[in-house]
Amino acid sequence: MKELHNFAESEEMYLKTIAEISRHGNLVPVTYIAERLSISTVSASEMVHRLQGRGLLEHTPYKGVRLTDDGLNRAESILRRHRLWECFLAEHLGLPWKQVHDFACQLEHVSEDALTDALDKHLGFPSFCPHGNPIPPAQGVLEVRETTPLSDLDVGQEGVVLCIREEDGEMLDYLDARAVRPGSRVRIEEIAPYDGPRSVLLDGEKQVLGREVAEHILIELVNDNETE
Amino acid sequence: MKELHNFAESEEMYLKTIAEISRHGNLVPVTYIAERLSISTVSASEMVHRLQGRGLLEHTPYKGVRLTDDGLNRAESILRRHRLWECFLAEHLGLPWKQVHDFACQLEHVSEDALTDALDKHLGFPSFCPHGNPIPPAQGVLEVRETTPLSDLDVGQEGVVLCIREEDGEMLDYLDARAVRPGSRVRIEEIAPYDGPRSVLLDGEKQVLGREVAEHILIELVNDNETE
DNA sequence: TCTCATAATTAGGATGCCCTTATATTAACT
DNA sequence: AGTTAATATAAGGGCATCCTAATTATGAGA
Ligand SMILES: [Mn+2]
Ligand SMILES: [Mn+2]
Ligand SMILES: [Mn+2]
Ligand SMILES: [Mn+2]
Numbered sequence: 443m444k445e446l447h448n449f450a451e452s453e454e455m456y457l458k459t460i461a462e463i464s465r466h467g468n469l470v471p472v473t474y475i476a477e478r479l480s481i482s483t484v485s486a487s488e489m490v491h492r493l494q495g496r497g498l499l500e501h502t503p504y505k506g507v508r509l510t511d512d513g514l515n516r517a518e519s520i521l522r523r524h525r526l527w528e529c530f531l532a533e534h535l536g537l538p539w540k541q542v543h544d545f546a547c548q549l550e551h552v553s554e555d556a557l558t559d560a561l562d563k564h565l566g567f568p569s570f571c572p573h574g575n576p577i578p579p580a581q582g583v584l585e586v587r588e589t590t591p592l593s594d595l596d597v598g599q600e601g602v603v604l605c606i607r608e609e610d611g612e613m614l615d616y617l618d619a620r621a622v623r624p625g626s627r628v629r630i631e632e633i634a635p636y637d638g639p640r641s642v643l644l645d646g647e648k649q650v651l652g653r654e655v656a657e658h659i660l661i662e663l664v665n666d667n668e669t670e
Numbered sequence: 671m672k673e674l675h676n677f678a679e680s681e682e683m684y685l686k687t688i689a690e691i692s693r694h695g696n697l698v699p700v701t702y703i704a705e706r707l708s709i710s711t712v713s714a715s716e717m718v719h720r721l722q723g724r725g726l727l728e729h730t731p732y733k734g735v736r737l738t739d740d741g742l743n744r745a746e747s748i749l750r751r752h753r754l755w756e757c758f759l760a761e762h763l764g765l766p767w768k769q770v771h772d773f774a775c776q777l778e779h780v781s782e783d784a785l786t787d788a789l790d791k792h793l794g795f796p797s798f799c800p801h802g803n804p805i806p807p808a809q810g811v812l813e814v815r816e817t818t819p820l821s822d823l824d825v826g827q828e829g830v831v832l833c834i835r836e837e838d839g840e841m842l843d844y845l846d847a848r849a850v851r852p853g854s855r856v857r858i859e860e861i862a863p864y865d866g867p868r869s870v871l872l873d874g875e876k877q878v879l880g881r882e883v884a885e886h887i888l889i890e891l892v893n894d895n896e897t898e
Numbered sequence: 899t900c901t902c903a904t905a906a907t908t909a910g911g912a913t914g915c916c917c918t919t920a921t922a923t924t925a926a927c928t
Numbered sequence: 929a930g931t932t933a934a935t936a937t938a939a940g941g942g943c944a945t946c947c948t949a950a951t952t953a954t955g956a957g958a
Binding site: 709 | 943944945946947948953954955
Binding site: 452481482484485488489503504 | 919
């Protein structure tokens with residue numbers, strides 16, 4: 443499990459991580475950042491100060507962190523590179539989701555604009571990564587879609603998988619193996635007691651998914667007129 | 671716990687550089703390494719000791735450095751990744767030589783075997799990079815070709831460009847613009863006094879190339895029976 | 899053999915990111 | 929208002945790579 447650590451990578455991973463966590467512009471607790479990056483809170487805190495010094499984010503003590511415009515631009519640029527590489531690795535090289543994600547997480551830090559743009563063109567300017575997440579355009583604003591975690595659906599509700607949250611590589615592997623893909627049709631058949639595992643119908647196949655996993659599957663609800 | 675530290679790029683660049691310089695298995699002076707990497711001789715010397723400690727090379731003081739089998743394997747693995755990426759960047763993304771080389775020099779450090787092999791397959795297992803240098807195979811030995819620098823040719827001699835030495839990115843750009851490519855037919859028309867610039871016929875076009883540049887163009891001689 | 903350019907080493911620092919342990923501060927809940 | 933759990937900061941290091949300046953060792957040519 444080797445991770446290259448040129449000193450630019452660290453900064454980029456902080457920014458990307460913050461952008462990923464702060465889905466709706468909320469403040470991101472430093473603790474979350476530390477946890478996601480597997481780093482001590484002390485180190486994360488130090489780094490947050492450094493990044494603030496560079497004008498990339500603002501830290502409100504005891505509340506959390508918010509990216510500045512500069513910081514958000516940087517972060518979206520990294521997400522763009524990440525997701526474009528994912529397209530290449532999945533569609534052209536035929537690699538499985540987990541490798542796609544892990545390799546992209548390295549390549550994203552060594553992709554200058556000329557390379558990224560050429561790759562974008564070569565791929566035909568895709569709009570979404572293989573996991574269904576939107577690819578920020580070279581310039582302009584990333585459109586945000588309304589999504590609902592599968593874990594929030596009730597028995598009988600139906601939807602279409604829009605995207606998978608990518609935080610966890612292992613989970614990607616798990617979902618890949620179970621053919622959970624953007625575009626899959628999904629319907630909740632049963633929820634075990636105490637907010638337990640979901641029995642779902644996924645593109646006609648019966649599956650059981652734990653709640654934790656279901657939280658990472660983001661759905662667009664399909665109008666189900668009183669199916670219950 | 672998982673290390674977030676991996677200063678692998680530096681080590682890899684040392685190994686790759688040594689392999690590139692030591693064309694015929696000769697000892698490489700530490701001074702050369704330092705120069706090529708734009709690093710002080712003290713730092714290069716330190717690093718050489720470290721690499722020796724890791725069993726990747728042997729240093730004979732006041733003579734130079736030679737890669738061990740391990741070191742050579744590592745170096746060829748890096749050259750392989752570099753040249754495969756170059757193929758992709760040139761043929762698929764259509765980037766110019768200088769960018770091809772510079773981007774490949776970053777990507778080469780972030781390419782695990784699974785990625786490299788998938789890329790190799792996707793490219794159709796090419797044998798040479800866009801500059802004509804051979805791509806080391808996944809396993810097996812790199813074949814060595816007999817070459818002559820263009821600067822060693824006399825007036826009237828002819829040959830075919832086999833490959834370009836890649837040390838200097840600027841030079842790649844220069845040669846790219848002048849359509850000096852592997853496979854180009856070349857013939858020395860005139861050599862200016864004091865081993866000066868060469869007037870050459872390159873694929874029918876008349877060109878003038880400085881001696882320094884000519885040293886980087888490696889030729890396969892064509893049997894020219896008394897053309898002078 | 900002797901000289902001197904070349905190569906190597908020593909000494910002392912700097913940088914960036916990370917760590918643990920200990921202490922202070924604050925928000926939030928009873 | 930007072931307690932407590934979460935959060936922040938302070939103190940003291942480690943590690944890998946790189947730096948400059950000064951000194952020493954070597955070997956190749958005069
Ligand atoms: Mn990454
Ligand atoms: Mn993705
Ligand atoms: Mn490189
Ligand atoms: Mn090349």
